[in-house]
Structure formats: structure tokens, C-alpha cells
Amino acid sequence: MKTKDLLKKVRKIEIKTRRLSNNIFGGEYHSAFKGRGMTFSEVRSYQYGDDVRTIDWNVTARYNEPFIKVFEEERELTLMLLVDISGSELFGGKKEFKKNIITEISATLAFSALQNNDKVGLILFSDEIELYIPPSKGKIHVLRIIRELIEFKPKSKKTNISEALKFLVDVTKKKSIAFVLSDFISDPYEKNLKIAANKHDLTGIRIYDRLEIEIPNLGIVPMYDQETEKVSMVDTSSKKIRDDYMKFNLINKKRFEDLFLKNGSGTINCSTEESYVKKLLNYFKSRV
Numbered sequence: 104m105k106t107k108d109l110l111k112k113v114r115k116i117e118i119k120t121r122r123l124s125n126n127i128f129g130g131e132y133h134s135a136f137k138g139r140g141m142t143f144s145e146v147r148s149y150q151y152g153d154d155v156r157t158i159d160w161n162v163t164a165r166y167n168e169p170f171i172k173v174f175e176e177e178r179e180l181t182l183m184l185l186v187d188i189s190g191s192e193l194f195g196g197k198k199e200f201k202k203n204i205i206t207e208i209s210a211t212l213a214f215s216a217l218q219n220n221d222k223v224g225l226i227l228f229s230d231e232i233e234l235y236i237p238p239s240k241g242k243i244h245v246l247r248i249i250r251e252l253i254e255f256k257p258k259s260k261k262t263n264i265s266e267a268l269k270f271l272v273d274v275t276k277k278k279s280i281a282f283v284l285s286d287f288i289s290d291p292y293e294k295n296l297k298i299a300a301n302k303h304d305l306t307g308i309r310i311y312d313r314l315e316i317e318i319p320n321l322g323i324v325p326m327y328d329q330e331t332e333k334v335s336m337v338d339t340s341s342k343k344i345r346d347d348y349m350k351f352n353l354i355n356k357k358r359f360e361d362l363f364l365k366n367g368s369g370t371i372n373c374s375t376e377e378s379y380v381k382k383l384l385n386y387f388k389s390r391v
Contacts, residue, residue, distance in 0.1 A: 124214035187285035190260030230263035
């Protein structure tokens with residue numbers, strides 16, 4: 104993509120998503136995630152009604168009177184975006200490719216974090232870690248993230264969500280708010296999801312297209328697999344083939360929801376034809 108075209112596209116996404124984050128998501132984002140971390144501030148003398156679990160026994164023993172630890176809410180949060188850029192994200196029906204929706208959601212979340220003076224980091228993954236941008240603040244940093252989301256060309260077209268979750272745990276030592284954006288058509292990722300969810304505030308955003316749920320009856324048609332780059336002739340007039348296809352995708356959806364729920368993490372399902380604005384708003388409000 105030419106530099107001029109790239110800048111135009113970045114600017115277009117910035118205008119749309121920044122307006123959303125400023126007018127709609129900023130407050131909702133902060134309300135949904137504030138107070139997720141508490142840091143030690145000071146010690147003070149115990150007062151009637153204080154929680155005995157906060158007593159600092161070392162200081163209490165030293166001064167022979169009870170002291171408690173005072174904690175305060177961490178105002179600065181770190182947002183990590185784990186974005187699937189494998190071949191299957193270049194799929195879309197009537198309105199948009201999955202990749203475009205993922206880019207817009209990521210940009211909206213990044214600007215929401217920027218508005219709250221939080222750090223934002225990015226992990227682009229396929230079946231390997233394609234790009235890592237460490238968390239930082241500022242508009243220039245967010246615009247760089249958007250540029251990479253638009254322009255970056257992955258080395259691989261395959262998917263490995265487990266590898267991305269492992270990388271998150273390895274590089275992010277402090278607890279973060281982490282969003283995984285993918286279609287979640289991947290090899291098993293349960294083990295590393297459990298580890299990541301124990302350490303981070305994790306949310307999975309599953310982006311899918313209606314044509315991935317239900318194939319129309321078009322007779323015998325060639326189908327191209329973006330990840331394996333193979334073409335197969337498929338008889339879409341066969342009810343069994345259409346039913347098996349639907350069943351596979353419904354199983355994948357249920358696995359995604361069950362795994363995240365089991366590990367205390369949030370989920371959002373969003374079609375390329377739906378408003379991601381409503382989906383995000385409802386999710387943020389459900390967390391308050």
C-alpha cells in the first residue's frame with residue numbers, strides 16, 4: 104500500500120474510532136475496568152471497623168500497636184490487544200472482511216485506553232508471533248498500532264491462539280486488560296488460556312461471518328482455504344455437507360464460550376454484519 108493511501112486509511116479509522124471512544128466508550132471503558140488492580144500506599148494506625156485482614160503484622164510487632172496497610176486503586180491500566188492476522192481473517196460476505204472489523208474494534212479500544220491515560224500494547228499473531236509492540240502511551244503510539252493493524256503482512260497464514268496467550272504471559276509481568284480478537288478457529292488453546300486468565304483480565308472477541316455459519320445452496324462450487332491455500336470442489340446442494348459445516352462452526356462457538364467462561368473470562372460474539380458498538384457497550388455495562 105502506498106504511503107499516501109495508508110495515511111488516508113489510518114486517518115479514516117482514527118476519525119471514526121476516536122469519535123466512538125470519546126463520545127461513547129471512554130466512560131464505559133473506565134467504569135468496566137477501574138479498580139482491577141490495587142497498589143500499596145502507606146500504613147496507618149488501626150481504627151475501629153478496619154478490616155483485620157489488612158493488618159501489617161511486621162509494623163504492628165515493631166511498635167506494639169496495630170497498624171494496617173492502606174491500598175489505593177491503580178489509576179494507570181495496561182491494555183493488551185492480541186490480534187489474529189491469519190488467513191481466515193481475510194474472509195467476509197456482504198459487508199466487511201473480518202480483518203476490517205477487528206481493526207476497527209482494536210482502534211476503538213486503543214483510543215478508549217488513550218483517553219484514560221492508559222498504556223496500550225499489541226501482539227499480532229498467526230501460528231507464530233508476527234509482531235510485538237510493547238505497551239506505551241500517547242496518540243503517536245496508538246496511530247502506529249492502527250498502521251500496523253492495517254498494513255502488516257504476516258509470514259504465515261495459519262492460526263495458533265495458544266502461542267499468542269503464552270507470549271502474553273511471558274512478556275507482560277504486570278496484570279493487564281487483555282483482549283483476544285479472532286475467529287477462534289484454531290488448535291486447542293485451553294492450557295495457555297487458563298494460565299493467561301489467572302494472571303490477566305481476559306476477554307475474547309470472536310468475529311465471524313454469516314457465511315461461516317450457513318452455506319447457501321449454490322451447487323458444486325470451488326472453495327479456497329485461506330490458511331492452507333488449497334482449493335476444494337464442494338457440493339453445496341448436499342444437505343449433509345451444509346449441516347456438517349454448520350455443526351462444525353456451532354461447536355467452535357460453544358468451545359470458545361465454554362473455555363472462556365470456565366476460566367472466568369468474558370466473551371463477545373460479533374458478526375461482520377452486526378454493530379460492534381452495541382456489542383462492546385453491552386459488554387462494558389455488564390461488567391460494572
